[in-house]
Amino acid sequence: MQLYIDGETRIRYLQHTFNAEYPFLKIDFLKDGSAIKFSQKAEKVLPDEQVKRVGKLNGADHLSVNKQKTVAQLKKDLKEFFGLTAEVFRKSGNVWIETSLTDNWTLEQQNNEGELLCLNKPA
Secondary structure, eight states: OEEEOOTTOBHHHHHHHHHHHSTTEEEEEEOTTOOOSTTSOOOBOOTTOBHHHHSOOOSOOEEEOOTTSBHHHHHHHHHHHHOOEEEEEEEETTEEEEOGGGTTSBHHHHHHHHHHHHHTSOO
């Protein structure tokens, strides 16, 4: 999957495109300077925001997001090339859990785990 990103791109497009490819994962973006630690509430970027208002384009216009990329690498690439601070969440039953403890897993592993957790949830 390729994410095409310019200043006019809305956060909603990035979230929708990512979730279409990885239905058991979601991606949120945090305002610059926002806390990223578990114990602190980070301020999320609203879906209608444009990348140019929340990030810094560094000459890149697309990002390759393949199933073998780790969550850590995805977050690093988004920050480095687009100035976007991202957090990825995995579906677990009816809730979304932060993947920060498993950021070294590939997107495929994360999505597969989310699918398993949803299929094996109690009725």
